[in-house]
Amino acid sequence: MVSAPSVVWRDSPGYEEARIGRVFNHRRPDRYPKGVVQPINVEEVASAVKLANQMNLRVSVRSGGHSWAAWSVRDEALLIDLGNLKCLELNESSGIVKASPSTTGRVLNEYLATKGKMFGSSDSPLVVHAFLEALLIIDTTLGGFLLQGGMGWNCKNWGWACERIVAVEVVTADGEILLCDKDNSSDLFWAARGAGPGFPAIVTSFYLEARNVFSNIMKSTFIWPLEQYKTIMDWTIDTTPKCDESIEVVCVSLRPDPTKEPVILSSFVTFQNSEEAATASLKLANDTRPPGAIMTSINEPSSLPLEYVGQDMANPKGFRYNSDNAYIDNNADAAEVLREAFTTLPEGTKTFALWFAMNPCSRRELPDMALSMQSDHYFALYTIWEDPKDDERCDSWLKNVMAKVERKSVGAYLGDSDFQVRRTRFWEDSQGKKLMEIRRKWDPRGTVCGFLDQGDKSGVNGLENRHEWHENSA
Ligand SMILES: Cc1cc2nc3c(=O)[nH]c(=O)nc-3n(C[C@H](O)[C@H](O)[C@H](O)COP(=O)(O)OP(=O)(O)OC[C@H]3O[C@@H](n4cnc5c(N)ncnc54)[C@H](O)[C@@H]3O)c2cc1C
Structure with missing residues (x-):
């Protein structure tokens, strides 16, 4: 027999915890679902959707609550929180x-x-x-x-x-x-x-499914004063395509502590099957790194648990977040385009700017799927602060920086975006068009909330998939 999950309705006990308790971003949204359900199996999810349809409600979905813009929290919807559905x-x-x-x-x-x-x-x-x-x-x-x-x-x-x-x-x-x-x-x-x-x-x-294999994680990390920004970013971008395919490359600017001056860091992580192979993979970066580093860590053995610690430190829990991102045009001088973003991080915050190498994945033909937007340069800003009084300062910094960067971008990644703030392209044209058609076919009434744009109005139409600045500069 299929059980119906119980709904925590608005104004009933436990509602606030059910609404936002699992949302990672502590900048809480001012949006209020009609109720929240926490199904434990697929049949209960189906019952919840049918209940929403009977009540003429939209449904919103939450898996882990990591969306920076808290897309799962939608006004007057039935929020289906999948946290208890375990398999x-x-x-x-x-x-x-x-x-x-x-x-x-x-x-x-x-x-x-x-x-x-x-x-x-x-x-x-x-x-x-x-x-x-x-x-x-x-x-x-x-x-x-x-x-x-x-x-x-x-x-x-x-x-x-x-x-x-x-x-x-x-x-x-x-x-x-x-x-x-x-x-x-x-x-x-x-x-x-x-x-x-x-x-x-x-x-x-x-x-x-599974595919490739590796057993040895090793990395080299270098930190320089931010005055060397352009040299470091140019070198990192230039070195990336010369590295072998076991290597991931990131370049980040951050404040080692919110009160300190920012630094710039380049990290090369290799996933190999032996220490010798890993050492050989990192040799190029180790040998060609620009002088002047204030911290150098060469061929450091790593592991998944260690890397998780690093990730937790970069994205601490309990903070207020605002993020945005762009794929920088392959023809642009990426280091110059990102200069302001990397060198003006707001004081007193844990904000960081990230350049993530995408070449050669960005140069190959992707499988036939909705995901289609790529460039060699993935860039993201994670503005991280604690005090609500800094909301305005951090928001405007992010917005101002992105307003310039976006002119040199081909589009953006959904994961670090907020459609309420900025409109841009997320798919190549034909894939974007096809996606909106599939949405209309499978959900003509707009039952599933979809994209949270300004005022939550996009509904069955979905997103325009256009740069806002194209319209403004026309
Ligand atoms: C600390 C941190 C680190 C991150 N690191 C990375 C990273 O390295 N790489 C990367 O790509 N992204 C990263 N992100 C972004 C993250 O992947 C996205 O925010 C993603 O949406 C989070 O998934 P979630 O299920 O927790 O999101 P939720 O907030 O639970 O869901 C977001 C939205 O996705 C849709 N959705 C989620 N689950 C379902 C479902 N089961 N069925 C239908 N629709 C669904 C719904 O519209 C939902 O509102 C990071 C985010 C955080 C907070």
Whole structure:
């Protein structure tokens, strides 16, 4: 028998915790769902959708609450919070793992690590690590992360995390349960890889495959005074395509402590199968790094737990966040375009600017899926502060910087965007058009909330997929 999940209605006890308790960003949204349900299985998700349809309510979805702009919290909607829907099963013969959308990368990795012995006796003893690549090293939640594409570690070489999805189980806007893959409801499967919050159904399980392998993580990190910004950024950009495909490259400016002057850091992380191979991979960066570093860490052994600690430190819990991002045009002088962003970080905050190398992934033909926007240079700003009195200062800094950067961008990544603040392109033209058509086909009434634009008006129309500045400069 199918049980109906109980709804925590607005104004009833526990509502506020259910509304925002699982939202990562402590800058809480001023939006109030009619009620919140926390289903424990796919049938309860379907019941919740049917209930919403009977009551003429929209549904919003939350997997892990990591959306910076808190897309799951929508006025007058029924919020379906998937935090209690738990599933994590490895099919040992196929190597396909079925995971519920609220599974975090960390939990998935820990689970797969317990399977290491089994894999150790197979022909491919390192295959367990395959799940760590592309998909899972970052510790966010699968739901929103995979739907928007998923920029996991070494994305530039291993590709987008969503490329590892072989099927999705969904509940449609009518409350029907479907399994979608390349042969069944293939348009929904296409959309599940890059629609982000515009996916016109609710994913209740992902089926994910393994691929490449590695067993040795090693990195070299260099920190310079920010006065060397241009030299360091140019060198990092120039060195990236010369590195082998085991290496992920990032360049970050940050304040080591909110009261200190910012510094610039370049990090080269290699995923290899032996210490010798890892050392050889890092040699180029080690040998050619510009002089003047104030901190140098060469060929440091690393591990997933250590990397998670680093990630937690960069994105601390309990803070107020505002993020934005852009794919910088390959023809632009990226270091010059990003100069202001990297060198004027707001004082007294934990804000950081990130350049993430995407070449060569950005140069190859992607599989046929909604995700389609790419360039060699992924750039994101994470404005992080504690005190509400700094909201205005941090918002305006971000907005001013992005207003200039966006002119040299080809578009943006859904994951670090807020459609309430800035309109831009998120897909190539034909993929954007096709996605909006699929949305209208599968959800003609606009039951699933979709993209949260200014005033939450986009509904079944979805996003325009156009640069706002093109209109303004016309
Ligand atoms: C600390 C931190 C680190 C991050 N690091 C990275 C990173 O390295 N790489 C990267 O790519 N992104 C990263 N992000 C961005 C993050 O992946 C996105 O915000 C993503 O949306 C979070 O997924 P979620 O399920 O927690 O989001 P939620 O806030 O739960 O969901 C966001 C929206 O996605 C849609 N959605 C989510 N789940 C479903 C579902 N099951 N069915 C249908 N629609 C759904 C809904 O519209 C929902 O409102 C990071 C975010 C944080 C906070």
